[in-house]
Amino acid sequence: MHKRDFPNFLASTAETTDDGRLFAPSAERNAGPIADLLARVAPETGRALEIAAGTGQHAATFAARLPGLHWQPTDVDPTRLASIDAYAAQSGTNTIAPALQLDATSHGWAATHGPRDLILVCNLLHLISETEARTLIAEAAACLAPAGCFIAYGPFKRGGVLISEGDVSFDTRLREHDPEVGYKDDKRIIDWATKDGLILVETAEMPANNLAFVFERPAG
Numbered sequence: 261m262h263k264r265d266f267p268n269f270l271a272s273t274a275e276t277t278d279d280g281r282l283f284a285p286s287a288e289r290n291a292g293p294i295a296d297l298l299a300r301v302a303p304e305t306g307r308a309l310e311i312a313a314g315t316g317q318h319a320a321t322f323a324a325r326l327p328g329l330h331w332q333p334t335d336v337d338p339t340r341l342a343s344i345d346a347y348a349a350q351s352g353t354n355t356i357a358p359a360l361q362l363d364a365t366s367h368g369w370a371a372t373h374g375p376r377d378l379i380l381v382c383n384l385l386h387l388i389s390e391t392e393a394r395t396l397i398a399e400a401a402a403c404l405a406p407a408g409c410f411i412a413y414g415p416f417k418r419g420g421v422l423i424s425e426g427d428v429s430f431d432t433r434l435r436e437h438d439p440e441v442g443y444k445d446d447k448r449i450i451d452w453a454t455k456d457g458l459i460l461v462e463t464a465e466m467p468a469n470n471l472a473f474v475f476e477r478p479a480g
């Protein structure tokens with residue numbers, strides 16, 4: 261199992277409760293806007309897979325907002341799984357499955373985790389290499405059910421350009437820590453997913469210069 265060493269400046273989580281829940285201020289800020297997007301574009305029913313679920317704040321928010329979906333949170337980091345389960349337990353929903361360990365950059369996971377009506381990845385693609393991102397998207401595409409929806413949210417370059425000083429600074433720090441990682445280009449993400457047979461439904465502008473790509477697997 262491959263897990264990249266995350267730089268200290270990304271360690272924005274702190275354990276806040278005695279039931280093991282971690283808290284990420286960024287997840288608190290962006291959960292609402294992402295939930296609004298999901299409520300608008302995601303299937304109302306079916307099986308959802310969340311990649312890189314992190315603390316579990318997102319899973320609790322999204323599952324509560326989309327009660328017709330069975331929500332499967334996953335993360336590569338085993339220490340996150342207890343936090344995700346703790347958020348699920350206090351979410352007031354019964355649609356969140358126990359968190360599973362999944363390295364989304366490994367080859368072949370689509371065969372054992374699908375078919376899925378929704379696959380969501382937030383804030384991971386800039387933290388992995390181009391090769392790993394390419395594999396993740398190919399596996400997600402292969403894991404989708406017909407008419408299934410794949411959503412990738414996070415910071416991206418636009419036509420090769422970093423669009424703000426904050427983005428330049430963040431991308432530079434990421435690459436200084438690990439030259440293989442950093443912001444991916446929007447056009448490359450679309451190109452990869454399209455080659456994997458997905459259709460781009462929407463590129464949504466999100467708060468704080470983030471984007472959300474909404475792809476769909478053809479129904480037939």
Ligand SMILES: C[S@@+](CC[C@H](N)C(=O)[O-])C[C@H]1O[C@@H](n2cnc3c(N)ncnc32)[C@H](O)[C@@H]1O
Pocket residue numbers: 262263264284286287311312313314315318334335336337340362363364365366381382383384387
């Ligand atoms: C910046 S956090 C984002 C968490 C959450 N999705 C959010 O937006 O708040 C990145 C997460 O990706 C997970 N991660 C890193 N490499 C991964 C991989 N190869 N497969 C799956 N998850 C991974 C980390 O453990 C961490 O929980």
